[in-house]
Amino acid sequence: MADSVRRKLRILFASAEAVPFCKTGGLGDVAGSLPRALKHAGAKVAVILPKYGSIPGEYQEQMKHVADFYVPLAWRSVYCGIEKLTFRGLDFYFVDNEAYFKRDGLYGYFDDGERFAFFSKAICEAISKVPELECDVLHCNDWQTAMAPVFLREFYNQIPVCQNVKTIFTVHNVKFQGQFSDKVLNDILGLADVPAARDQLYCAPQAINYMKGALLYSDVITTVSPSYANELQMPFYGEGMDSIFRRRAGSLHGILNGIDTTDWNPKTDPTIPQNYSVEDLSGKAEDKRALQEEFGLDQDPTRPLAVMVGRLTKQKGLDLVRYSMNALMSRGVQVAVLGTGDKDYEDSFKYFDWKYGNQMAARIAFDSALSHRMYAGADLFLMPSEFEPCGLSQMIAMRYGTLPVVRETGGLRDSVQPYNQFTGEGTGFSFSNMNADEMAECLLNACEVFWTNKDAWHQLQVQAMSEDFSWRRAANEYMDIYHDLHPEVTRYNKRRDI
Numbered sequence: 063m064a065d066s067v068r069r070k071l072r073i074l075f076a077s078a079e080a081v082p083f084c085k086t087g088g089l090g091d092v093a094g095s096l097p098r099a100l101k102h103a104g105a106k107v108a109v110i111l112p113k114y115g116s117i118p119g120e121y122q123e124q125m126k127h128v129a130d131f132y133v134p135l136a137w138r139s140v141y142c143g144i145e146k147l148t149f150r151g152l153d154f155y156f157v158d159n160e161a162y163f164k165r166d167g168l169y170g171y172f173d174d175g176e177r178f179a180f181f182s183k184a185i186c187e188a189i190s191k192v193p194e195l196e197c198d199v200l201h202c203n204d205w206q207t208a209m210a211p212v213f214l215r216e217f218y219n220q221i222p223v224c225q226n227v228k229t230i231f232t233v234h235n236v237k238f239q240g241q242f243s244d245k246v247l248n249d250i251l252g253l254a255d256v257p258a259a260r261d262q263l264y265c266a267p268q269a270i271n272y273m274k275g276a277l278l279y280s281d282v283i284t285t286v287s288p289s290y291a292n293e294l295q296m297p298f299y300g301e302g303m304d305s306i307f308r309r310r311a312g313s314l315h316g317i318l319n320g321i322d323t324t325d326w327n328p329k330t331d332p333t334i335p336q337n338y339s340v341e342d343l344s345g346k347a348e349d350k351r352a353l354q355e356e357f358g359l360d361q362d363p364t365r366p367l368a369v370m371v372g373r374l375t376k377q378k379g380l381d382l383v384r385y386s387m388n389a390l391m392s393r394g395v396q397v398a399v400l401g402t403g404d405k406d407y408e409d410s411f412k413y414f415d416w417k418y419g420n421q422m423a424a425r426i427a428f429d430s431a432l433s434h435r436m437y438a439g440a441d442l443f444l445m446p447s448e449f450e451p452c453g454l455s456q457m458i459a460m461r462y463g464t465l466p467v468v469r470e471t472g473g474l475r476d477s478v479q480p481y482n483q484f485t486g487e488g489t490g491f492s493f494s495n496m497n498a499d500e501m502a503e504c505l506l507n508a509c510e511v512f513w514t515n516k517d518a519w520h521q522l523q524v525q526a527m528s529e530d531f532s533w534r535r536a537a538n539e540y541m542d543i544y545h546d547l548h549p550e551v552t553r554y555n556k557r558r559d560i
């Protein structure tokens with residue numbers, strides 16, 4: 063082993079999206095927050111992402127050109143610019159190629175396989191050519207960066223600055239794997255003559271799977287909650303990759319995501335009618351009244367108000383909610399839903415809104431400000447997901463003293479401690495099976511506590527609001543993994559309590 067050195071570990075965090083530049087989902091939130099927390103935890107961090115045409119002009123104007131070179135992509139030699147922007151103290155590098163990235167959206171194009179193979183190869187080229195991007199650990203995320211660990215090992219292993227780079231791959235959602243026709247192997251990846259790579263990238267007779275490449279080539283695999291790390295090893299959740307997750311179980315870690323506790327803080331949130339805190343929850347009553355008014359619901363403090371905020375897709379367990387709606391309405395529960403997604407679900411919730419005007423409301427929209435008012439004004443947050451790699455909404459709800467009602471899966475199981483009526487412990491309510499009656503019973507049990515035991519309810523709110531969902535905890539766990547990969551670099555700054 064090399065002599066030990068005391069310096070900051072250099073992490074290059076590769077992602078296809080990062081807040082505030084570009085976001086389609088949770089990955090954007092993670093890439094916008096985790097690198098900053100890693101920096102606080104003592105690492106030297108840079109983030110690398112594509113320079114999309116849709117990045118707001120105010121950011122594009124501030125970018126500085128730091129390098130350009132040509133990236134070999136099978137028979138092509140493709141231009142690549144590297145632009146840099148330091149945003150709130152963190153260095154972001156943007157991979158520039160207008161033919162690939164100057165488009166309205168991020169994904170969903172006919173040539174996504176080529177665009178993100180280019181991005182992954184450009185990351186490796188940048189490590190080898192741009193001194194400020196040299197790193198100890200390349201941390202890749204989801205299929206869009208999944209080919210980088212493969213390229214790094216197969217094409218860059220002879221280059222001194224690349225030889226000691228360790229790779230981590232984080233699975234944010236195994237449903238999206240980046241599968242393409244096997245024509246890409248020769249035509250884009252240039253790996254047709256590399257037997258090891260060829261064999262490991264096939265997932266079906268004529269299909270190449272980028273994520274499979276990363277799962278087999280990366281030094282460490284992580285995912286966004288401990289329970290999802292277990293579930294990925296089961297056929298029901300593994301989306302065809304479960305045998306690989308089982309094979310690599312020794313290198314697979316589940317680390318629960320955090321939330322931005324500055325943005326999500328009922329004490330200071332400027333978008334809610336009344337601020338409140340764990341010490342004094344009294345303002346929450348006015349937030350509830352205002353929300354009931356806004357939704358046209360009866361302004362009755364004794365009615366439990368359960369809300370949902372999220373994508374209206376099958377993953378979120380909406381069939382259970384649809385099935386139980388009449389029963390919940392007959393018991394006097396108020397329900398409000400904010401979301402967009404599959405038309406079938408949107409129509410169902412619009413129908414319930416029409417049918418139960420003063421007891422149920424649906425807003426088919428993406429409305430961040432309204433979501434804040436809902437987290438603050440509700441009593442309960444309903445999230446009966448079929449699967450949930452991590453889930454942020456339940457953590458946000460707890461931070462606002464809104465008790466989650468969740469199915470015990472993935473990150474929901476790891477972040478919500480179910481109420482124990484004998485000890486008073488807990489931060490929410492949970493049920494285990496994908497069964498509408500079980501969900502309704504769980505929600506109505508929660509309402510029973512709300513109606514009959516104010517002290518227990520208040521205690522649950524205090525416990526939920528006191529949970530630590532900051533990124534600091536996750537960052538420390540990632541730092542442990544990075545340092546295990548580079549034992550020769552002793553900790554520069556082990557700050558456990560930032």
Ligand code: ADP
Nearest residue numbers: 088372373400401427428429430433453454455
């Ligand atoms: P997923 O990443 O599966 O969509 P998460 O719970 O991890 O689900 O994150 C969803 C995030 O997006 C939460 O912050 C939630 O408040 C927000 N969100 C989802 N849908 C909407 C909407 N229609 N309006 C406002 N915010 C939304």
